[in-house]
Structure formats: structure tokens, C-alpha cells
Amino acid sequence: MTTVTNQPATASAAAGAPETQTPDYDAVIVGAGFSGMYQLHRLRQLGMRVRVIEAGDDVGGTWYWNRYPGARVDIESRHYSYSFDDELQQEWDWSERYAAQPELLDYARHVADRFDLHRDITFGTRVSALDWQDRQHAWTVTTDSGERLSSRFVILATGCLSVPQEPTFDGLDEFRGEVLYTSRWPHEGVDLSGKRVAVIGTGSSGLQTITAIAPEVASLTVLQRTPNFAIPAHNHPLTDDDRAWIKENYPQLRGQDFESALDFYVDDSQVLFAEHDEAEIDAVLEERWRRGGLGYTRAFADSLLSAEANARLADFARAKIRERVADEKLAQKLMPFDYPVGAKRMCVDTGYFEVYNRDNVRLIDIGEQPIEGFTASGIVVRAPEGRGGREEIDVDVVVMATGFDAMTGAVDAIDITSDAGSLRDKWQDGPRTYLGLMTADYPNLFTITGPQSPSVLTNMMTSIEYHVDFISRMLEKMTAEGTTQVAPRPEAEEHWVNLTNDLGALTLMPKAQSWYMGANIPGKPQALMPFVGGSHVYINYCEGIVVGNYHGFAFGKVS
Template identity: 50%
Template sequence: MCRSAGGRSAARARGSLACCGTGLHRKVRIVNREPSTSTRLSGTELDVVVVGAGIAGLYALHKFRSQGLTVRVLEAGAGVGGVWYWNRYPGARCDVESVDYSYSFDDDLQQEWNWSEKYAAQPEILAYLQHVAERFDLYRDIEFGTRVTDIELDVPTLRWTVRADTGLELSARFVVLATGPLSNANTPAIPGLESFAGQVLHTSTWPHAGVDLAGQRVGVIGTGSSGIQAIPHLAAAAERLTVFQRSANYSVPAGNTALDDETRRRQKAGYPQRRRLSMHSGGGSPHLAHEKSALELSDAERRAAYEERWKLGGVLFSKTFPDQLSDPAANETARLFWEEKVRAVIDDPEVARVLIPRDHPIGTKRICTDTGYYQTYNRDNVELVDLKAAPIDRIDATGVHTTARHYPLDTLVLATGFDAMTGSVARMNIVGRDGVTLNEAWREGPKTYLGLGVTGFPNLFPLTGPGSPSVLANMVLHSELHVDWVADAIAYLDAGGATALEARPEAVADWVAECSERAAGTLMTQANSWYLGANIEGKPRVFMPFCGGFGVYGQIIADVAAADYKGFDVIVA
């Protein structure tokens, strides 16, 4: 029968299992079997293959290796960093404070690394991840320039065969998909795009050597997070910048500042409490929402709370009050405050009208974080084109044609985002039981249990993707949470002589329903966002993240583990 792994403390996770009903855990007789050891594995037969050497992949390698497992990481890029290796566009910067957007698993690492800014830019984040890879000797187990093409289950042994475009073939007991939720670039199908005679750049694959735009007429399509960060820099570099706005988005100034030694000292001394607050919070940061509803306060009190969050900067403005994303009236108070702030820094009221969203409540798309974005439209060399009023008709060799006019360009920048949450996984041919591919299993939208298990795909663990808080939380702490859970699950199997964990169909169905119900209880589904896959033509419209909060989610998955992985089949091959 199933039993808890040795050393697991039931006190670690108390409370009800809100994610699944009774009877979902199938008890399987486990025969005593000596756990596998690295000395019994050849160079191509491993315990774990990790796909991706970004934040989650690096920690996964360190964690699994530290518990005696043989691990290989396969990475398509030429270096570590994931999204921070590829996204080198001007202005690329994290929208979570640097002190929080960092690993918590090693206190010496926390104490030795010095962040230079409140919100770190791409070069500094990449340098940090390179430091982590060097400090923990991770490079020796990473295969760079290796894109995984196929992952196929051998049903009799429940081992996975992993193949890459280099001809590499590996066999693994476990496969961990650390591909990231925002790593598959979306290039829109605009007629004539391939005929443009100038250079075409995508923010997510920006040339590593940089780009000289001096004297050029530059056009940028897209005003999401990447576009909003890049546009002030593109405007300063180019002779003329034309911004083609498909949808207006909400952005809040970062209020970025340099960090001095005293600030860093206080932050490092306060790490234990900061991490505790973050792990129990809604989004993985230590900043908690006001204890009262936005509607319970006087106008002056409410404005003071919004002013405080405005100074804090960035995405946390959407979490000023606990009901801001569930009550339309509360949300409107935030929107009106935001609009007043933005109108105050834009000279032309007509430009302001185009830049102010009217099609979704504030915060239901991820609030962007900017430095001087709205002020950029006061520059003489910047023109805003409203594609709602005059859509792009086609692109030719010389520029962009809207239904209203032609815009001559030398360089075209696509700030068109990602096929989020599932795009990178969909590029691989992942074949589970009965020859069913993951793409077939997810034809109507991703279906997971806890975001960690998929029926028909035993021992395949997707990280920080659909069914988990994913992009609604701090991705570094989220990665640690998921990797630690998978590591504990592997130890549980080995301690009991078992072979695999596989999510039960009933547990998957219940979890998908719970995620949907939680989303429906908020304003989040009112936005035509990439959380729903709305930016990709033909993609099923399913709200993919778990929106019940990072701390709540962490408690749920801990409870499942403490209950002998309730909702999973524990299998002996």
C-alpha cells in the first residue's frame, strides 16, 4: 500500500485538500526495490532530463543532483538564463524587485550577491544566473545548442526517450519541462511581412551585439510589456519612431532607483521575514494588500493607499486592495486614479485618449512596468498609430500599409509577445500512453493536476505552466516551489520502491474545474489576454493560470504530497 516517504513531516502541510474529492488516490501495492543510484546508470541513461537552462532549469539541476540523482539539462540556447538569455531588447528589465527576484535556497548566495538597482535590467539578471551556474558547478551537466524535438514514453519500463536536433538521445526515469511560460515568440501573420526590405527584429530574439538605429525610421508593432519597455529607448536612438498600437495597456512607472550599501544591508538582514511573507502572499512578493476593501475607505484614505503603491511601482498596483480584481466598483477606483496620473504626463489629449484602455478592467491583463513610457509620446520624433481605428492591411518592401496610409520604414520591431504558457511545450513531440501526444491531449486547452501532472504522461513534470500560478507569481520562488515538490516526489517513489507518479483523470478534471471556477470569480476573464491564449489565432480560450494566490497554491500542493500524493497513481513497473 502507499505510504509516506521517510522523513516527511505531516505537520508541514495542514488543512483541507480543496483541489480534489475523496477517493481519487489509487492505492497501489509497492514491492520493495532498491532505489536506483547514479553508479548504475550509463552516460545516456539518467534519472532526470531537464529541458531548459533558465531559472527553473538551473535550480532543478542543482536540487536533483544534490539528492544523488544523475541529471542532464538540454538547452537550445548557447548559454544559461532562459528568457534573460534571449530577451536583450533595449530597456529589458524585470518587473519584480531584484531582492525578491532571486533564489532563496542558499543563504550564502543571498548574502554575497549585490543588486545594483531596485528593478534589475537584463544584463544584471543574466550575470546573476551565470554566477549561480558557476558557483554551483552547473555547466558540466548542461548541453547547450541542443533543442529537444521528441520525448517518448516506453510504456513497459515507464522510461522516457528524449531526442534532440543534434542527434543526441537520452533515456530518463523523469522528464522535467523547465521551458518557461514566456519563451516561444509570437510572430503575427501579417501579409507581406517577408517582403520587407529593411531589418525585422523581434524583442524576444534581439541580436546579442545590439542594433544601431541612428538615422533610421523605425516602426514598432505592439505595446505590451516588451514594447512599453523598449519604446522610450527606441525613440531616443532612432531618427523617427512610429508606434503601431494594437491594444492599449495599463502601465505603472517602476520608480526604479539605484541601491546603496545601506539599503542592501537592510534587505539582506531582513531576508528571512521577506521570504516568509513572499511564500504566503498572493504573488510571491512581501507586499500585502490593504486589509480593507477599496470601497470601505474614504476618498482620501483610498487615494493615500494608491499613492503608496504608485511610489512602490509596477505590477503591485493591481494588488493595492483585496477586492480590486473581483469587484468592478473597487476596480474602477483604481482605474480612475491611474487615468488621472497618466493624463497628467501626456501633452496631447487625443494621444492620451488612444493610450488609455477602455476594453478591460485594470490589472486583468498584467500591468506593465515602465520608465518614461507615456512621456515618450511628447517627443517630436514619435508618432502613435491606433490600429483599432485603421488596422494594418499589409507590409511591403518599404514599410507598413494601414487602411488609412503608408508608413515608410527602415527597421521594423515586432514587440508581439509570446505563445504563452503552452507554446514551448507544443513545439516538442511529446508522446505518452497509447501513442497520444501532449498536443492531442491538450487540444481543447491544457489539462493538468496541480500544474504538475498530466494523465497518460507518468513522471513528466511541467514547471510553472498552466494549472499553476505561473506568470501571476514571482517566477524565481515559483520555480523553487515546483522543483522542491518534484524532488520530494522522486524521493517518495525511491523510498517506497515505486516507479512513477501519474495524475488520475478525476483529479485532473477536478483541478481544471477548480482553476476555471476561481478565474470566473474574478474580473480576469473579462480581458482578451494571453492568459486566455487570446493573442494566438486558433488557440483554445481557456484561462490557464491558477489565480487563487501563490501562498494558497503552495499549501494545496503541500497537502497533496503529505496525503501520499492524493490524486496521483503510485505505480510499480
């Protein structure tokens, strides 16, 4: 087994080196968001030599890059935070029910400073290639600067929503105005006051941006492809009493989080829709709406299984949109009708629908008026039905809120190879993993909250902590037993892929053209990528595998 020291060996591992050469690192972690930071901390506790490689210039991941106006978490702050250290929990004070981006970035920096993480992180660097060297039983890690280093293990903490989708439009390069992307908003900020602005996209980042900038811009044109279900956040500042209660009750709150389907406690209903009478249904939905947030779909035990139950949830949400938008025809355009509620990522809003009651805001449904291209002064769309021709919308700024290549995008962005070939080729028809943690034939390579784990259907912080702890326990076991290599058995991976797909097929999730399915990326294979059985079921399954001596994993030693 690799000798554990506190400093990396001289960087000299390369193809053809002797099998007994000590790798430069025990583990290389790709990404310094919340998953990479916690993984670094845990592996340090095991005495491992670790290096983190991060594309940004600071920690924070999602909250480092996404600085667009109105950027805010859609999980309550008390849940969207680390639970592994009680002193950290007790010393940090959240200011709002749903924290905004600056506060989340401050929290990430606080954690990095508190645990002295920066010294093991290389910033401003991307990993371009990973190649498993079977003779050395190690990965060769190549960065965009040309550096090559070796590591026994590689852990991809690259995030599920970290590779932006940047669509192309005819004439975009001719546009003389400013083009901004929510996924890489200028760190110095942008003054949009008094400007004519267009926003393309009405997912979460689009909704938040639209809500934030509408009062300050001269005009705002929203180009909507698909209307979204958005549930009120009912956000508010936290009082000293609120914070004291949260800190006192953290043990109970965290326990409930890890036992819930969504990794944050929302009082999951155990009652089927058909078991309620009409009065009870209305009362349940009103109560869920009053609470706000992503727990709306947990109103009935079969909300994502029963078309009838889901239709009632959708009808109720659409009625709420109708109440909030003064123009009836406009309200109709803002209502989703062609997919089940919850089958696309729901949004949590802070006054989004009310924006359309403003005189300076206009909605264009690009299903009816497709974008035909750009000119030097603006966007060209097809004219409204009955008018014929084209309509040009003059704008000063275009904001692209066009989403991400979710879950697999950041993995595919790295050229990952082993003796079995390219991981991109293996995943060309959709991801293939065991537990969303590893993939067969690529030893010692882990993905935190990877495809076919609950990940994006949950509170990411809780899912991150579980995966990091699972990986860390496995590496601790390997150190104790003198094993140096692990990979899933092919039959275990096949079983997990089939289980994930079969569970997904039982739900209404595949009925939406969503980024859960990869449908937002041209040419991407259509497959439901997250595990839909609920985080509580997933964790129990994984713990059973641990009890079974990591059933489904094959371990080996350097000879």
C-alpha cells in the same frame, strides 16, 4: 528501482529494449533557465543522474534570449532571485531596484559557475519529441540532432514565455529594411541611432523598447493594438546601505514572499473596496502609485473581483496617464478602456508615457488604422478616418514586440506521446493538469510553473523554487519507498481543472482578451491558464496534499 550512480549509463535505450534495462538518466530536464538550473542542483543533491538540454548557448532562459533595448525585470531584484542558499544571497549585490537584462544574465551565469552546473548541460540543442515507453517505464527523449536517450523522469523547465508569437503580414518578405524581434534580439546589439524605426506591439517588451530607443532614433512610429496599464517602477540605483539592509533582512523578506498572493510582498490589502470612504480610497491609490510596481492591484482585497473596485483603480491609472501626456487626444488613445486593470499583464514603466511628448514619436492605433501590409520601403496602414485610402510609413527598421504563445506554447512545441496518445490532442481544448505540475496518463513528466499553477501571476522565482522543491521532495520519497512511477489520478486532475476554471470565472480576468486566456494566438483555445487563487492559497493546498501522502497521485513500481 534504478541504481543511482554518478555517470550516465551507455546510451542504448530504445523501443523494444527489455524492461529491466537501466535508463540512461534518472532525469532529463528541458531548459536551463532559472527553473532548470535550480532543478539540476536539487536533483544532484539527491544523487540522481541528470542531464539538462538547452536550446540556447548558455544558461539564463528568458534573460539569455530577451536582449532588446531596455529589457528589465518587473519584480524588484531583491525578490527576483534565489532564496535556497544564504551564501549566494549574501555574496551577490544588485545594482538597481529593478535589474536590467545584462545583470540578470550575469546573475544566472554566476549561479551556474558557483554550483558547477555547466558540466551537466547540453547547449544548442532542442528536445523535439518525448515518448513514454511503458515496457521500460521510461521516457525516450529525441533531440533535434537526432540523438535518442532514455530517462526515468522528464522535467519541463521550458518557461511560460519562451515561444515567440511571430505574426505574418502581406508583403513582409518584400520589405528591404531590417526586421527585428524583441524575443531574439541580436546578441551583438543593434545601432538604431538616426534611423526611422517602427515598433509593433505595446506589451512589456514593446514598452521597454520604445522607452529606451526613443531618444536615439530619427523617428519612432508605435503601432498599438491595445493600450496598456503601466505603473511607474520608480527605479533607482541601490546604495550600499540598501544592499546591507536587504541582506540583513532576507529571512523576513523571503518568508513574506512565500506567504503572499503574488510571491513577493506588497502588503496585500485585506480590506474590501466598499469598506473605504472616498478620502481613504484616494489615499490608498496615491500610496500604491507612489510605491510603484505590480502591487497596484492589491490596493483592495477585491480589486479583481468587484467591477466597481476595479473601475476605480482603472480611472485612477487613466488620470495618471492624462497627467503625463501633453496632448489630450493622444493621451486618450493611450488609455485602456475595454478591459479591467490587472486582467492583462500590467507593465512597470520607466518613463513610457512621457515618450509621446517627443516630437520624433508618433502613435498609430491599429484599431483605427489597421496594418494592411508591407512594401519594400515600409508599412501600409489604412488612412486616418475621413481621409480614405491608405498611408505608407517609410521606415528603416521594424521591431516586432508581438508577444509569446504563453504557458502551453513550449509544451506544445514538443511532440509528447504515451499509450494514451498525443498530449497536444489531450490539450486541444485547453490545458488539463493536476496542480499545474503533471497531467494524467503521462507518467513521470513534470512541468515547472506549468498551466493551472499560479506561475505568471506571481514572482516567477518564488513559484519556481516551490515547484522545484515539490518535485524534488516527491522524487526523494519515491527513492526511499522504491517506487518508480507516478502520475495524477484522472479524477484528481478533473477536480483541479474544474477548480481552476471555477475560480477564474469568479474574477474579472476572463473579461480581457489576454495571453492569460490564449487570446493572442490565432486558433488557440480560450481558457484562463493560470491559477488565480493566489500563490499563498496554492502552496497551502499543495502542502495539504503532501500531508495526505500526495493525495491525487498514483505511484507504482517496476515489476
